[in-house]
Amino acid sequence: MIEQVIAYRYRLLETLNQGSFGTTYLAEDTYSPDHPKCIIKQLKPDSNDPKFLQIARRLFEQEASILGSLGNHPRIPKLLSYFESEQDFFLIQEFIDGISISQELGADKRWPELKIKAFLHECLEIVQFVHGLGVIHRDIKPDNLIRRLSDQSIFLLDFGAVKQISRGQNQVMETTIAVGTPGYMPDEQIRGRPHVSSDIYALGIIGIYGLTGMKPVTFERSEEDEILWQDRAEVSPELAAILSKMVRRDYRQRYLSVAEVLTDLQQLPPQSARHIYTNTDTISSQYQTEPRSVLAIPKSIVNDREQSSPTQRSERALPHYSDPSQPNGSWVRDSCEQTVEIPSPQEHGVPRTSVIPPEKGTAPVYQVSHSRLPWLRRLTALKVMLPTTILLASAGVGSFFLLGSTEGDRRIEQMNQLYGQQKYADCIEVGEDAISAQATFEQRVQNSLAKCYLRQGQGLAEQAKWGEAVQIIAKVSDQSPFHWQAKQQLDQWSARLLEEAKRDYEVKGKLKQALAQVDQIPQISVVKGQADALTQQWQQTHKVNQQKIAAAKKALQAGQAEVAIATAQQIKTPEYWKKIADQVQKDAEIAIANRPTPEPIWEPTVDTPTAAIEDIDPPVYQPPEPSSPSYEPPASSTPVYQPPPSEPQKDVVNICPGPLCTE
Known part of the structure; x- marks a missing residue:
């Protein structure tokens, strides 16, 4: 499939990985300037059964919705698009140019304590965002952590094993399949019941790996099945205690949330902790995306990364986490002395321990000034809104919606039903x-409406009603989280509609019908420009061919069959007009064959050319030549005796009548 173009846009460059579930490619986006690289994951369902495909399609959309939300974190690859094509599912993700953390680990590559602290803080910040969206990664390992070459930031990859957290508890729904990598999976995950602390366990294992240089599968364990590692590492007692608690065998004895780990990391000696932020200062504003919710980000919360020097950033003191449990909210102050009031969640009726997933298909805008606003990060990750609007998870995986007005809830519930x-x-x-x-709730309804537009369009497309399908899917709002999926399908269906119009014109000669079909292609479709160019060509060719066929038929009626043939032979395309031209030519050939044969005209045959009269000389009399007479005696010969002729012998008649007669 290399060099193949997917969805008229993504050109495959290289196969990165191939497994039983699908294939991962490195590709380039031919639509964007400079053709940036991207990652394409092609997922192949195990069955073509319609019911199976329907379930697979629903699960695919749920996973894509989660990935879309996760991609709004600046250190998680963005989900650029997702779509279905020929019963295969495609995920298009941002390409991160970097090296995996596994290349930084090894027996001869032990990490100093400061690097471990920086690594843990940077990764825990990402995982906190992930957990805030109500999902667990379940496969955190060095190979899934990439350090970007451009700025040394760590990215968390491969969310193919994410699991939705059940509402009201910190444990996922029971599953019988263990997903993860040996050595980085705790016991509860091996049993198929991962917990939010399972991701914390994996990060702790990587930290111990970095300090000791020992691979997780070689760790020694105590009688209580706890990991024995401290005697093999140069580490402070404080950090050792944090790592040991992160990797406890019993998840109930581990940190139960990322926030607890970060709090303990903050309490490490400031002279060491200040270096935590060497590579993980401020989230750059270049990663901020357009808000797709009612979340308002105060202007005072700004990015000061570009305003401070690297020295200033590296010398920042450990930020202070304000207490979210204060009844009247908490005040935090950034490095620019800008004060922002952060209301406590209890003011809006949200329990402090609640996990509030986002609306399906949307993601919170991860926008903070720097590490001095941890509570704001938690609020942002949980997508806590203005006082009049909060988020609540609905039943079912990935089915989330905003609660605002009662009428809006009723309409959205009705639409979901x-x-x-x-x-x-x-x-x-x-x-x-x-x-x-x-x-007032237009955006909320638009999100639910977009799903219905997609399904209605897909149903029409399955009936090959491409025109109706593109018209309905073009209604999906460009502010909807389903916009990219709708755009991909709109382009595909528009291409099918153009093929149908082309067939109607070229094969059936139905120009008006073909033009009407092209008119149904929306302007935003990638094939619209090509379609408009084709319609101009069709109209011009149609007019010329009409004139030639009319001229050929007129010549044929006038008895000029040869002229009719010559005119008809000028038409080469399309198929419809070529058939008409061939028929005119055939009729002309028949007319020639049926012509009556003319009588032959006699013409004298001249063997030699006759000379002109004036070239003939008149005859001249020629007298005979005189000659003397000479006597010639008659010829003489010796006489020869000739006897007289004898008389003919007469027949003797026997007149003796009887036997007595004798000669």
Whole structure:
């Protein structure tokens, strides 16, 4: 498949990995300037059964929705697009140019304590964001941590094993499949019941690996099955205690949240802790994305990375985590002395221990000034909104929605019910009516409406009603989290519609119908420009061919069959007009064959050319030449005796009548 173009946009460059579930490619985006590289994951369902595909499609959309939310963190690769094509599922993700942390680990590559602290803080910050979205990674290992070459930032990759956290508890729903990598999986994950502390365990294992240079599978264990490692590392008692608690065998004895680990890391000696932020200072504003929710980011929360020198950044003191349990909220101060009031969650009726997943398909905007705003990061990761709007998880994996007005909730619930009943047309009707009736919850309705548009369009596409399909899917808002998926399918269906129009014109000669089909292709489609160019060509060719066929038929009626043939032979394309031209040519050939044969005209045959009269000389009399007479005596010869002729012998007749007769 190398060099193949996927979805008219992504050119495959290299196969990175191939397994039973699918294939991962390195590709380039031919639509974007400079053709940036990206990662394409092609997932192949195990069955073509329609019911199986329906379930696979639903799970794929749920996973893509989660990945889309995760990608809003500046150190998690962004989900650029996802779509379905020919019963295969595709994820398009940002390409990170860097090296894996596994290349920095080894027996001869032991990390100093300061590097361990910096690593833990940077990775825990990412994992805290992940857990805040209500998911567990389940496969944190050195190979899934990439240090970007451009700025040495660590990225967390490969969320193919993410698991949704059940609402109201910190444990995922029971599963019978253990997902992860041996050595980095705790016991509960091996049993198929991962916990949020399972990710904490994996990070602790990597930290111990860095300090000791020992691979996790070679760790010695005590009688209580705890890891024995401190005698093989140069580490302070404080950091050793943190790492040991992170990797306890019993998850109930570990840190139960990332926030607890970060709090203990903060309490390490300041002279060492200040170096934690060497590579993990401020989240650059270049990673900020357009907010897709009602979350308002105060202008005072700004990025000061570019305003401070590397020396200033490296000398920052450990930030102080404000206490979110204070009843009247907490005040935090950044390095620029800008004061921001952070309201406590209890003010809005949200329990402090609640995990509040985001709306399906959306993601919070991860925008903080720097590490001096940890509580703000937690609020942002949990997507805590303005006082009038909070987030709450609905039943089912990935089904999230914002709660605001009662009417909005009722409409969205009604739309979700219709969506679940596959009544997509009714779902669209309810959603469009809700938007026209009240604009205050328009964005919320748009998200639910987008799902119905997609499903309705997919149903029409399955019936090869490409025109109706593109018209319905073009209604998906560009602010919707489903916009990219809709755009990919719109381009694919527009291409099918163009093929159908081309077939109608070239094979059937239905120019008006073909033009009407092309008119249905939206302007935002990638094939619209090509379609418009083709319609101009069709109209011009149609006009010329019409004139030539009319001229050929007129010549044929006038008895000029040879002229008709010559004119018809000028038409080469399209197929429809070529067939008409061939028929005219055939009729002309028949006309020539049926012509009557003319009688031959006699013409004298001249063997030799006759000379002109004036070239003939008149005859001249020629007298005979005189000659003397001479006597010639008659010829003489010796006479020869000739006897007289004898008389003919007469026949003797026997007249003796009887036997007595004798001669």
